[in-house]
Amino acid sequence: xxxxxxxxxxxxxxxxxxxxxxxxxxxxxxxxxxxxxxxxxxxxxxxxxxxxxxxxxxxxxxxxxxxxxxxxxxxxxxxxxxxxxxxxxxxxxxxxxxxxxxxxxxxxxxxxxxxxxxxxxxxxxxxxxxxxxxxxxxxxxxxxxxxxxxxxxxxxxxxxxxxxxxxxxxxxxxxxxxxxxxxxxxxxxxxxxxxxxxxxxxxxxxxxxxxxxxxxxxxxxxxxxxxxxxxxxxxxxxxxxxxxxxxxxxxxxxxxxxxxxxxxxxxxxxxxxxxxxxxxxxxxxxxxxxxxxxxxxxxxxxxxxxxxxxxxxxxxxxxxxxxxxxxxxxxxxxxxxxxxxxxxxxxxxxxxxxxxxxxxxxxxxxxxxxxxxxxxxxxxxxxxxxxxxxxxxxxxxxxxxx
Numbered sequence: 447x448x449x450x451x452x453x454x455x456x457x458x459x460x461x462x463x464x465x466x467x468x469x470x471x472x473x474x475x476x477x478x479x480x481x482x483x484x485x486x487x488x489x490x491x492x493x494x495x496x497x498x499x500x501x502x503x504x505x506x507x508x509x510x511x512x513x514x515x516x517x518x519x520x521x522x523x524x525x526x527x528x529x530x531x532x533x534x535x536x537x538x539x540x541x542x543x544x545x546x547x548x549x550x551x552x553x554x555x556x557x558x559x560x561x562x563x564x565x566x567x568x569x570x571x572x573x574x575x576x577x578x579x580x581x582x583x584x585x586x587x588x589x590x591x592x593x594x595x596x597x598x599x600x601x602x603x604x605x606x607x608x609x610x611x612x613x614x615x616x617x618x619x620x621x622x623x624x625x626x627x628x629x630x631x632x633x634x635x636x637x638x639x640x641x642x643x644x645x646x647x648x649x650x651x652x653x654x655x656x657x658x659x660x661x662x663x664x665x666x667x668x669x670x671x672x673x674x675x676x677x678x679x680x681x682x683x684x685x686x687x688x689x690x691x692x693x694x695x696x697x698x699x700x701x702x703x704x705x706x707x708x709x710x711x712x713x714x715x716x717x718x719x720x721x722x723x724x725x726x727x728x729x730x731x732x733x734x735x736x737x738x739x740x741x742x743x744x745x746x747x748x749x750x751x752x753x754x755x756x757x758x759x760x761x762x763x764x765x766x767x768x769x770x771x772x773x774x775x776x777x778x779x780x781x782x783x784x785x786x787x788x789x790x791x792x793x794x795x796x797x798x799x800x801x802x803x804x805x806x807x808x809x810x811x812x813x814x815x816x817x818x819x820x821x822x823x824x825x826x827x828x829x830x831x832x833x834x835x836x837x838x839x840x841x842x843x844x845x846x847x848x
Contacts, residue, residue: 449498449499449502450502451502451504452471452504452505452506453470455499455504455506455507456469456470456471456474456506457469459474459491460473460474463477463489465477471505471506474506474509475513477489477520478510478514478519478520478521479513479516479518479519479520479521480518480520487520488520488521488522489520489521490521490522490524491521491522491523491524492524492525492526493510493523493524493525493526495526495528496525496526496527496536497527497528497529497532497535500532500535500536508539508540508543508545510523511523511540511545511547512543512545515545515547523547525547553599554595554598554599554600555595555599555600555601556595556599557588557591557592557594557595560590560591560594560599560601560604561587561588563604564582564590564591564604564605564608565579565584565587567605568580568581568587571667572667578667578668579672580667580668580670580672581608581612581615581667581670581672581673582608582611582612582672582673583672583673583674583675585674585675586611586672586673586674586675586677586678587608589675589678589679589682590604590607590608590611590678590682591604593607593678593682593686594607597686603685606685607678607681607685608673610681610685611673611680611681614673614677614680614681615671615672615673615677618671619665619670619671623663626663690777690820690821690822690825691825691828691829693775693776693777694777694821694825694826694829695829696775697829699757699833699834700757700760700764700768701768701771701772702829702830702834702838703747703751703757703838703841704743704747704765704768704769704772705772705778705819705821705826706750706826706830706838706839706841706842707743707746707750707751707841707842708738708746708747708778708817708818708819709821709823709826709842710746710750710841710842710843711738711742711743711746712737712818712819715738737781737816737817737818738816738817739813739814739815739816739817740766740769740813740814740815740816740817741813741814743817744762744765744813747759747760747765750841750844753844757837757841773817776820777819777820777821778817778820779817779818779820780815780816780817780818781816781817781818826842827839827842830842
C-alpha cells in the first residue's frame, strides 16, 4: 500500500531481496532473468493488493509477470488481490502481451466454514475436555455465520461482529451489576455507597467479590453471560444495515443538494395542494399531484442553487445521472410506479392515447416522469451536518421562493 510508482516498487523489491540499493528495471531484470551458469539461486516475490498496482498501470508489474514466465526465469511471482473484478481488468492486458498467469481463486467462506472457525476460536479459551462454548450462544454464532456468508463471506467481519456483540453483553452486565448494588444498599442513595454497613450481606451479594469499595459480580468462563441472537441481530443490523441514515452518509454534496431541492419542492407543492383542496370536491383530489416531474425538479434545483450563488448547478445530463443514482439507493422513487432509467418519450403515433376508450393511456417517461423522495425530513436534516451543511439547509428551506 506504500508503493506510489514503478520506482518505489523496484526499490522495495531490491531492499527486501537484499539486492543493490536504488535498483532499476535493468538491474532487476539481470537478477531475475538469466544469470551465471549453474546459478540455482531463486527469488520468490509475493505481491499483496495487486489490484492497487493494476490501477497505477505500472510497467514494472507487467515486466515481473513477463520475467516470471521466461524459460530462463529465476523468479516465482505470486499475486494476491481481494478485488473480484481483477481478472476482468487485468487479464486482458496480460493476454495482449502473451502472458497468462495461473489463477487460483479462493471462494468466500460458507456459513458452515465461518461457524467452524468461530467455534474453534472460542473453544480454544476453555479446557479441551469442556463442552461449554463461552461468551456466545451456539445459535447466535450460527446466526452470525449465516449473515456474514450471505453478505461478504469475510472472516474478519465475522470476528468483528462477535467482538462487538460480546462488548454489548459486557456493557449490559456492568449496568445490571451497578443497578443490583444500588438495590442492595440500605440507603438506596444513587451515585453514593454506604461503606459502613452494619447489616449482614444480603443473599444477592453472596458469591460476589469486593473491588474498590463496591460489590461486583465475579464471572467465570462458565458463568459469564453470553451473546444471544438478539445481540447478534443488533450488531449485524449496524454492520450490514442499508438503512436510510447509512445511505445518506455516503452521498456527496450534489446528491444531497438534489434531495434537498426535492424536499423543498414537495413541501411547496403540498402546501399549494392543501389550499386547492379546501375549495375542491374530494373526487378531484389527487395525492400524486404533489409529486414533481423530473423537469420540474431540475428547474427547482437549478433555481435554488443559483439563488444567492449557493451552489453551481449540474448540467441536465449530470442531473439525470444523480437522480438515477439516488433511485438505485432507494432514496428517490417513482411516484407513478415507473422506476428505472430515463427513457425518451415515445412518439404519439406509437403510443396512441386511448384514455376514455378502455385502452391504456400514455405512460409518463423521461422528463415528465414524476418522482418522490423516500427520505423523511428529519433523516435528511440529520444528514446535513458537516461541510456544506448550512448551504444545503438553505436549499431545503427555499421552497417558498420557488
